[in-house]
Amino acid sequence: MASAAPGPTTKESTMAFPGIQHVAVTVSDLERSTRWYAALFDAEPVLDEDEEGGRFHHTVFALDGGQLFGLHTHQGRESGDTFDEERTGLDHVGFAVGSVEELHDWVRRLDDLGVAHGEVKSAGYGTGVSFRDPDGIALELFVGAG
Structure with missing residues (x-):
């Protein structure tokens, strides 16, 4: 069994980790x-x-x-490989939307652009819709649970 890489210590931090x-x-x-x-x-x-x-x-x-x-x-x-979220690295990029209503507006926009997408899915942590760019890179529009 491989050992885990060392992680952050539990000592108290004096600054918040920056956003993306x-x-x-x-x-x-x-x-x-x-x-x-x-x-x-x-x-x-x-x-x-x-x-x-x-x-x-x-x-x-x-x-x-x-x-x-x-x-x-x-x-x-570039490697020429196709995108695969199951390969180590990027799984997907999620874009924040403000409400479920706005998410549905975005679904209509994806339809207007001819962008194939999945169904709107809800979970305990939020609601989102997934789609892919021309290289198959997984993208998501997402609104977190209130």
Whole structure:
């Protein structure tokens, strides 16, 4: 049996852990994904450039609440693998919505955009709907339980 990696100690912390400022996903076709996310977010990217060291290109969208969502390509070094939430790494990205009514508005928007999605599902911790981007990356619109 493998031993677990050391975790944080239980000593009292004097500062709160920061919230998520940005998420970046690697895509196979930057142009296609930029169009898809621009339609989903109803916004144009705020940044579209090669990273200083030339290791990757990023296109970044600004979301409400100050978060950024980035699309990355790695100058042809992408693995070419399809997304699989069962592989170690990213499982999905969840976007917060304010109410169940707003969630249903988003479902209608996904329908208008022609984006396939699952059914709205509720659990004790909240309600959400899952869908995928052009690379199959799992996304979710979610409202937490009150």
